[in-house]
């Protein structure tokens with residue numbers, strides 16, 4: 052069937068479509084229906100099914116006779132380590148870890164925070180939780196102790212599983228001291244912590260609270276897979292919103308299994324047994340869906356890569372990993388390709404490697420600029436597929452579904468809506484717009500299985516953030532258009548979220564931190580265009596009256612403060628002092644105009660601006676840090 056036929060078949064009968072897709076999953080009790088709309092506009096899927104994620108991602112492949120197949124390849128150019136874990140070994144390791152967690156009281160529904168770098172043990176910890184029906188929440192290693200504490204207080208974990216350290220090029224990330232710092236800040240305390248000691252830095256364990264990863268598993272009874280309801284949360288993943296408080300996106304078990312499994316063949320065009328690689332981090336949604344769950348549920352081999360696109364040791368690392376492990380589909384962020392291109396513009400580092408195993412490069416996480424796509428196509432001589440999605444959806448909203456049909460590529464567009472998604476462009480009043488017209492991108496409810504059913508402990512915020520602006524629709528927070536052929540174009544965010552190196556960050560959260568500095572009376576953070584990272588945050592600080600310390604001292608302190616409070620991942624390095632911020636007469640800061648000035652783009656003077664002269668001051672301040680040229 053063609054893409055158009057499959058999309059139409061979904062549209063005609065979504066219930067039949069998703070019940071059919073559910074057949075590819077092993078259920079303890081198959082669901083009698085797919086969608087539950089009793090609480091619309093809050094929906095759930097496969098409610099009366101009973102199922103286990105870990106069984107579908109691990110055990111069932113062993114039972115089907117594929118135990119000897121490699122499940123996980125660990126490749127760490129940072130530690131010069133490589134090893135493989137078969138499905139049979141993975142089952143043993145995960146069942147034992149789950150048994151140890153259970154022996155300490157972790158049960159179905161309990162939350163477990165996982166704070167680990169890119170090591171296979173991170174995936175094992177995730178799978179051990181889902182084996183028990185415990186709800187994991189993975190926290191990215193680039194966040195500071197304060198961010199970890201916020202997540203601890205929100206999801207109230209019974210246990211925390213962490214590594215002693217992570218390894219960034221030239222720097223050890225002290226996970227355990229960060230965890231200790233977070234526990235000092237947090238009100239909620241877990242019953243216990245499990246620490247995976249790495250040889251690069253062995254952490255001090257606190258008697259009675261912290262247990263060694265290996266020691267605590269000794270002699271325990273392995274745990275079986277615990278069946279859970281289809282709508283039972285598999286995990287919570289926090290993501291940036293408009294304010295400093297992150298949103299806890301819930302992923303429900305049944306829909307997650309069905310949808311991810313569907314995408315592996317239909318979008319990524321891999322068969323069970325093929326090697327699939329997503330070069331991201333387990334702390335992000337890409338890592339959840341396509342380093343851990345998607346490939347394993349579908350019976351693929353996945354790669355846990357502890358390295359960077361460049362500098363570990365050179366811009367040929369990606370190509371080395373692909374050829375050495377026989378990767379068929381490769382997924383990364385455009386930033387990573389831009390980093391490689393910058394260091395190896397002619398693709399010389401591809402030459403030593405046989406890349407004939409590779410069929411396709413997939414890009415997502417931020418806008419894929421045409422230059423990057425053209426360059427990758429040229430040096431790889433392969434299709435480069437942009438696709439668009441969000442933490443909230445967990446998998447692609449729009450893509451070019453290569454496993455169904457290779458649609459014509461339109462550079463600059465992530466192609467077309469996937470089955471399950473009725474994507475529409477709306478004007479401010481919520482009316483559908485014509486092809487080619489720019490508006491807010493919204494998705495007609497219900498969202499398909501696998502997307503967020505709610506926010507953790509925050510239903511009101513869920514409704515307000517996503518369901519209120521356009522009744523009957525999910526508001527994506529992105530703006531864009533759809534052309535005559537149904538191709539989507541993602542142009543900008545409609546909120547204060549920015550995208551730095553494929554990482555989603557909240558300028559509002561950075562403003563909250565800057566406002567804590569005693570010398571800062573008022574501030575604004577915007578995302579300016581950056582050649583490598585897509586966007587970079589820039590802070591504007593208005594100082595408290597009477598402060599006459601050197602400005603450089605204050606901006607340095609502010610940069611340090613954001614790193615301490617949010618973490619290095621915020622990449623907040625640029626701040627300038629200004630007398631005033633440009634505002635509308637009603638007091639709204641004109642951030643979009645400031646971005647245009649920074650990017651040296653033409654802009655229309657906002658009709659509601661209070662004092663246009665301030666824009667010249669903003670321009671002058673930006674010029675001192677190399678922008679607004």
Ligand code: COA
Nearest residue numbers: 192193219224331337384386387390416552553619620622
């Ligand atoms: N743990 C701790 N710190 C981390 C981290 C982690 N897992 N990941 C990144 N950081 C730190 C970096 O070391 C850096 O710190 P620094 O300010 O001391 O240099 C900071 O966070 C900013 O990181 P990043 O913006 O990623 O920049 P970078 O200079 O480390 O690397 C790229 C630049 C382009 C090579 C890199 O961003 C990259 O590969 N990005 C891929 C994008 C990606 O995977 N996105 C996920 C969604 S698909």
Ligand code: AMP
Nearest residue numbers: 415416417418438439440441442541555
């Ligand atoms: P995250 O939740 O971190 O995955 O970030 C999701 C946001 O990243 C989206 O809402 C978009 O703003 C942006 N994004 C992701 N993929 C794309 C893409 N292919 N093109 C343009 N923007 C993208």
